[in-house]
Amino acid sequence: xxxxxxxxxxxxxxxxxxxxLENKQAGFKALFPRQxxxxxxxxxxxxxxxxxxxxxxxxxKFKDDNEVYSLVYIDYPDTFIHSDYKDALIDDFLKTMVxxxxxxxxxxRLSDIKINYKTFAGRRLKMSTNGDKYIQYMQMYLVxxxxxxxxxxxxxxxxxxxxxDKFLKSFTLL
Numbered sequence: 001x002x003x004x005x006x007x008x009x010x011x012x013x014x015x016x017x018x019x020x021l022e023n024k025q026a027g028f029k030a031l032f033p034r035q036x037x038x039x040x041x042x043x044x045x046x047x048x049x050x051x052x053x054x055x056x057x058x059x060x061k062f063k064d065d066n067e068v069y070s071l072v073y074i075d076y077p078d079t080f081i082h083s084d085y086k087d088a089l090i091d092d093f094l095k096t097m098v099x100x101x102x103x104x105x106x107x108x109r110l111s112d113i114k115i116n117y118k119t120f121a122g123r124r125l126k127m128s129t130n131g132d133k134y135i136q137y138m139q140m141y142l143v144x145x146x147x148x149x150x151x152x153x154x155x156x157x158x159x160x161x162x163x164x165d166k167f168l169k170s171f172t173l174l
Contacts, residue, residue, distance in 0.1 A: 018166055023055065024174060028148065030071050031170035032057050033064055033163070039072055046096060047080040054149075065161035066154040067134070071171065076145045083120050083142050090142055094123045097140055097147070105129045107136065117141040117171065124168075128156065135159045139168050 018031035036057035043052045054072030107127035115122045122141035139150040152164050
């Protein structure tokens with residue numbers, strides 16, 4: 001009985017399994033630890049002030065290896081950027097998004113690689129922030145004229161935890 005109680009006590013401190021959350025209007029689903037809140041604001045971009053929407057989960061008081069999970073999207077004008085444009089234009093756009101993200105967060109680039117979601121171009125960025133106290137992972141995909149951005153932030157001591165990849169790999173278009 002005492003062994004069973006010890007196991008139950010230890011398990012209660014483990015982070016909860018991630019659960020699927022869908023945003024049918026935005027056309028995606030992803031795994032989150034708990035219910036995220038909706039984000040709807042505007043952000044300054046290369047194309048001017050653009051609406052940004054999505055889901056953000058800040059861990060707060062709950063136990064988790066990470067601090068923040070988010071999946072947001074920005075709809076650009078078709079005349080500005082589109083996944084049907086030449087690869088070089090898309091690559092330049094995504095590289096600029098990476099540079100902008102690093103500059104905004106005063107981060108240090110740890111890795112930056114090209115990725116794809118099906119036939120759509122993307123980037124995966126890893127950077128340290130806040131005096132190397134935190135690690136932030138970011139995945140971006142350009143789908144038509146919509147840029148999807150997934151982010152996970154964790155304390156540097158929790159880098160490479162299993163929840164990071166589980167969340168980032170969960171992105172699915174509906």
